[in-house]
Amino acid sequence: MPWNMTDYPASLKKIDPLLRKKTIDIANALLENGYKDDRAIPIAISQAKEWINNASEKEIYELKKENNLNKNDKHETSGGNIDLLDNDVIVFYTADRWAVKTKGAKQISETFDMKIRAVSRAKEIAANKESKIIIYNKDGTREN
Numbered sequence: 195m196p197w198n199m200t201d202y203p204a205s206l207k208k209i210d211p212l213l214r215k216k217t218i219d220i221a222n223a224l225l226e227n228g229y230k231d232d233r234a235i236p237i238a239i240s241q242a243k244e245w246i247n248n249a250s251e252k253e254i255y256e257l258k259k260e261n262n263l264n265k266n267d268k269h270e271t272s273g274g275n276i277d278l279l280d281n282d283v284i285v286f287y288t289a290d291r292w293a294v295k296t297k298g299a300k301q302i303s304e305t306f307d308m309k310i311r312a313v314s315r316a317k318e319i320a321a322n323k324e325s326k327i328i329i330y331n332k333d334g335t336r337e338n
Contacts, residue, residue: 202214216257219242220237279323282297283323283328286330288305294312294319313329
């Protein structure tokens with residue numbers, strides 16, 4: 195069932211309204227792609243957090259300005275991050291930081307000063323997407 199800013203799952207009640215707005219948009223697109231409600235919500239939350247973390251000030255401003263979603267709005271259902279939803283999550287070292295990235299994505303989701311934090315975040319993302327994590331050592335070799 196599609197959602198909007200006045201009718202959404204209880205799990206979205208306590209999150210920031212801007213994050214909720216992006217989450218609802220992504221979740222509705224997932225529903226249109228055949229995902230079930232219980233899978234769409236955690237994936238949408240994870241993807242919305244990633245979008246907010248990587249969005250420019252202009253993109254954030256445009257999202258704030260955008261009219262609230264209606265249940266009958268059409269959503270982008272092809273291309274973009276939808277294609278990456280089932281991909282594994284990678285943890286690797288780059289530029290003196292530990293990075294978390296979805297396999298095949300153009301951008302890194304987040305970076306951390308400690309590997310354990312990056313792995314923890316990757317596990318959270320992978321659990322939401324029902325995918326695996328691939329961890330690399332500092333020297334670029336794959337961890338077993």
